[in-house]
Amino acid sequence: MNYIVLDLEWNQSPGGRYRENPKIPFEILEIGAVKLNSRRKTVSEFHETIKPLIYRTMNRHTQEVVHMDMEELKKSRTFSPVARSFLDWCGRNPVFVTWGPSDLFELQRNLEYYHIQYPFPKPFLYYDLQKLYSLGYLDGKKRPALQEVVEALQIPQERRFHAAFDDAWYTAEIMKRMNIKPLLIYKSVDYYHLPENSQEEFTLDFKTYTKFVSQLYPDKETAMKQPAVTAMKCSRCSHPLKTEIDWFAGVGGSMYYALCECPKHGYVKGKIRIRKGPGEDVYVVKTVKPADDEGVAEIRERKASAQERRHKRLEKEKAKRKAKRSEAIAAQKESASIQSRRIRSRVRHSRKKSNTSASVPKAAEKTSAQTTTE
Numbered sequence: 001m002n003y004i005v006l007d008l009e010w011n012q013s014p015g016g017r018y019r020e021n022p023k024i025p026f027e028i029l030e031i032g033a034v035k036l037n038s039r040r041k042t043v044s045e046f047h048e049t050i051k052p053l054i055y056r057t058m059n060r061h062t063q064e065v066v067h068m069d070m071e072e073l074k075k076s077r078t079f080s081p082v083a084r085s086f087l088d089w090c091g092r093n094p095v096f097v098t099w100g101p102s103d104l105f106e107l108q109r110n111l112e113y114y115h116i117q118y119p120f121p122k123p124f125l126y127y128d129l130q131k132l133y134s135l136g137y138l139d140g141k142k143r144p145a146l147q148e149v150v151e152a153l154q155i156p157q158e159r160r161f162h163a164a165f166d167d168a169w170y171t172a173e174i175m176k177r178m179n180i181k182p183l184l185i186y187k188s189v190d191y192y193h194l195p196e197n198s199q200e201e202f203t204l205d206f207k208t209y210t211k212f213v214s215q216l217y218p219d220k221e222t223a224m225k226q227p228a229v230t231a232m233k234c235s236r237c238s239h240p241l242k243t244e245i246d247w248f249a250g251v252g253g254s255m256y257y258a259l260c261e262c263p264k265h266g267y268v269k270g271k272i273r274i275r276k277g278p279g280e281d282v283y284v285v286k287t288v289k290p291a292d293d294e295g296v297a298e299i300r301e302r303k304a305s306a307q308e309r310r311h312k313r314l315e316k317e318k319a320k321r322k323a324k325r326s327e328a329i330a331a332q333k334e335s336a337s338i339q340s341r342r343i344r345s346r347v348r349h350s351r352k353k354s355n356t357s358a359s360v361p362k363a364a365e366k367t368s369a370q371t372t373t374e
């Protein structure tokens with residue numbers, strides 16, 4: 001088994017979003033990688049720049065970060081032959097290691113654009129060393145910059161940063177210096193190729209917590225109706241759980257929470273993240289883990305504030321309905337009073353008319369009758 005420590009540099013549309021090709025918003029221009037054996041010794045290196053075919057000038061922001069010259073790049077090979085050489089060089093069943101979660105996603109998007117097949121496993125798991133470093137050496141949540149960690153580990157800074165091969169080299173050096181064994185359980189899931197049906201949906205067991213990834217659903221309401229999505233099993237013993245607080249939406253509606261209880265292990269909390277897939281579809285990433293007192297209190301607070309929000313929304317709707325009703329009543333009253341005013345004035349008018357017609361002399365009446373017959 002070999003580790004492929006990979007870093008890519010890419011360019012994006014120089015004309016901004018509306019001029020980008022939505023099938024390939026980031027065009028890979030450089031692949032750098034270091035192959036480490038299972039004992040984390042360097043066994044081989046790969047570095048090649050790529051001739052761009054989509055965006056032929058540099059995006060302003062890209063230019064500020066990466067050290068690449070368009071004229072130089074135009075002398076390189078195009079993506080397809082470079083990618084094929086790279087994938088051949090990777091060998092069989094490589095374990096990919098990257099700094100951050102985006103390189104493998106963009107690699108697959110570029111491969112798909114050029115119709116290059118590669119047997120990525122399903123699910124496709126890899127190591128995000130930035131995350132592993134945070135889990136092992138920081139608070140687990142922070143995502144430090146590569147240079148920050150290079151400095152912290154006192155790796156000689158004899159190379160540039162933000163160049164594919166140099167960044168891959170630094171990442172490999174960081175991996176060599178880390179106490180990696182206890183962290184190797186924390187594999188990351190690649191979300192480029194999602195499960196295509198319910199059989200492909202999967203749950204990963206990280207010993208302390210589990211992670212479930214669903215197929216695509218047309219919307220979150222449909223997703224939240226799926227038993228596989230909302231099922232809760234203890235992350236330690238797989239025992240079905242007693243529901244304490246059923247799934248409810250957090251602020252913004254893209255997260256759902258639940259609290260359950262295992263007869264052996266106590267409280268277990270569930271978190272569902274609704275993520276946007278390609279197009280309008282969504283998929284679900286559910287994590288289930290034991291909840292300590294703080295965790296239980298947090299879920300209860302979230303539930304209380306969700307209830308308060310619901311209550312406020314209902315009150316608002318009620319007030320709106322009430323306002324509408326009183327508006328309708330006022331309008332009704334108004335039209336009734338107009339009607340009655342009309343009736344009164346008609347009555348007055350007809351009274352006046354009958355009074356006047358009674359006083360009209362007979363002769364005049366005759367004259368007018370004559371006029372009409374003429």
Ligand SMILES: [Zn+2]
Nearest residue numbers: 234237262265
């Ligand atoms: Zn349990």
